[in-house]
Amino acid sequence: MNRSKLARWLAAMAITASATSHAFAIEVMVVQVAPMRGLEAKQGQGYAAGMRLAFDAANRKSGVNGHTFALATEDDGSRPESTVEQTRKLLIEKRPLVLAGYFGSQNLRELLATRLLEQQRMALVGYRTTDIAPAHAQLFNVRADIPSELAKLTSQLSTVGISKLGLLYEAGPGSDAIVAAADQAAAQAKVRFVTRASYTGSSRGANTSISEAVQVFTKSTPQAIILVANGAPTAAFIEAYRVSGGTAQLFAYSGADIEQLSQRLGEDHLKGVVISQVTPNPYKSTSRLQREFTEAASQHKPKEPKSYLMMEGYIAGRVIVEAVQRQGRTPTREGTIATLNAMSDYDLGDYLIGFGGGERNGSKFVELSIVNGSGKVQQ
Numbered sequence: 001m002n003r004s005k006l007a008r009w010l011a012a013m014a015i016t017a018s019a020t021s022h023a024f025a026i027e028v029m030v031v032q033v034a035p036m037r038g039l040e041a042k043q044g045q046g047y048a049a050g051m052r053l054a055f056d057a058a059n060r061k062s063g064v065n066g067h068t069f070a071l072a073t074e075d076d077g078s079r080p081e082s083t084v085e086q087t088r089k090l091l092i093e094k095r096p097l098v099l100a101g102y103f104g105s106q107n108l109r110e111l112l113a114t115r116l117l118e119q120q121r122m123a124l125v126g127y128r129t130t131d132i133a134p135a136h137a138q139l140f141n142v143r144a145d146i147p148s149e150l151a152k153l154t155s156q157l158s159t160v161g162i163s164k165l166g167l168l169y170e171a172g173p174g175s176d177a178i179v180a181a182a183d184q185a186a187a188q189a190k191v192r193f194v195t196r197a198s199y200t201g202s203s204r205g206a207n208t209s210i211s212e213a214v215q216v217f218t219k220s221t222p223q224a225i226i227l228v229a230n231g232a233p234t235a236a237f238i239e240a241y242r243v244s245g246g247t248a249q250l251f252a253y254s255g256a257d258i259e260q261l262s263q264r265l266g267e268d269h270l271k272g273v274v275i276s277q278v279t280p281n282p283y284k285s286t287s288r289l290q291r292e293f294t295e296a297a298s299q300h301k302p303k304e305p306k307s308y309l310m311m312e313g314y315i316a317g318r319v320i321v322e323a324v325q326r327q328g329r330t331p332t333r334e335g336t337i338a339t340l341n342a343m344s345d346y347d348l349g350d351y352l353i354g355f356g357g358g359e360r361n362g363s364k365f366v367e368l369s370i371v372n373g374s375g376k377v378q379q
Helices: 003-024 041-060 080-094 105-113 116-120 146-159 175-189 210-220 231-243 258-264 288-300 308-327 333-342
Strands: 027-034 068-075 098-103 124-128 164-170 192-199 224-228 249-252 274-277 367-371
Touching: 027 041, 027 080, 027 308, 041 068, 041 098, 041 124, 041 258, 041 288, 041 308, 068 080, 068 308, 080 105, 080 116, 098 105, 098 308, 105 116, 124 308, 146 175, 146 224, 146 249, 146 274, 146 367, 164 175, 164 210, 175 192, 175 224, 192 210, 210 231, 224 231, 231 249, 231 258, 258 274, 258 308, 258 367, 288 308, 308 333
Parallel strands: 027 068, 027 098, 098 124, 164 192, 164 224, 224 249, 249 274
Antiparallel strands: 274 367
C-alpha cells in the first residue's frame, strides 16, 4: 500500500472509530426534586448549582467515555406528596440514569414507601434529612451522617467543660432515633442532655412548636443547646431564644446552613453560633477538592453564591460522574448501583468517598465552624 492509500485508509479508520465511539455516547440525565421556591428554596437551588458545576466541568472535557451530563430539576415546595408526584413525572419524561439532591425526612420516607427506586432500579445519590435515613440499598449519601455530627458536637462541648446540654429536634417518625443517637454521643463524651424539645416540621407527627420549645429551654437553662433542624426552624429558634433572653451556647448541625442563617438573622443573634460542617470550607482553597470547586465556580459563574450547600452538590455531582466513568461505554441504572456499592477508594482531595460493606453515608468528614461578629464563617 503506497503512502497516499495508507493515509486515506488511516483517515477512514479514524472516522469509523469516531462514529463508533459516538454511537455509544449518551446524555446522562440526572433528576432532582427539591424545594426550589419558598422558605427552603436556597437549599435545592444551591445543591443544584453545585451539581451543575461538576457536570459542566466534565462536559467541557467532552464528557467521560464520550458521555455528557444534564440536570433536570423540579420544585416540590417541601411537600412530601409533591416529591413523589414530581419524581414519577420526571421518571417518565426524562428517563434519568440517577436521582440526586433530595431534601426532607418525610419526603424521603414517602418516596421510599412507593418502592419507585426498586421498581426503576434507580440510585439516589445525595440527600439531606433531619433524621437518620434508613439503610436502603439504593440510597447513597455523600456526607457524614447525623450521629457523626452529634459525636463531634458533644465531644467539643466536653472538651471545653460544658456538660449539661439541651436538644432540639424535629417531631416525626425518626425522632426516637435522633434522641437515641444524641444520648449515645453524649454518653461517649461524658456529657448529658438535661432538656429535650421537638418542633413541628409539618402537619404530620407534630407535638411542640418553636415558641413552646423556646419556653422549655429558657426554663431549664442548659449550658448549650444542640439544634438538629434545617435552616428555617433553626433561624426561628435562634431569634426567639435570644429575644427571650436565653444565654446558652447554640450548636447547630450542618442542615441549618450557615448561608441561610446569615440572610435571616442579625449579627447579634448569629454571633457565636457553632455549626458542624460535613464538607470542606467552600471559601478556602487549601485542598485539591476546594481548588477544583473554586475553579469550576469561576469558569461556570453560577447565579447562586458559593456556599456549603453548593460544595455538597458539587461533591454529589463528582460522585455521579465517577460512577459513570467507571462503567465505560454503557452506563446503566443497575450498573450505577453496582459501581457505587463497589466505590471504596474515591479521593476527591482530602475528602474520601466509600460505600463498601453496605455503608450508605460515603464520608466521615465533620468539622466545626463558628460565626464571627460579621456573620461570616470562622474555622
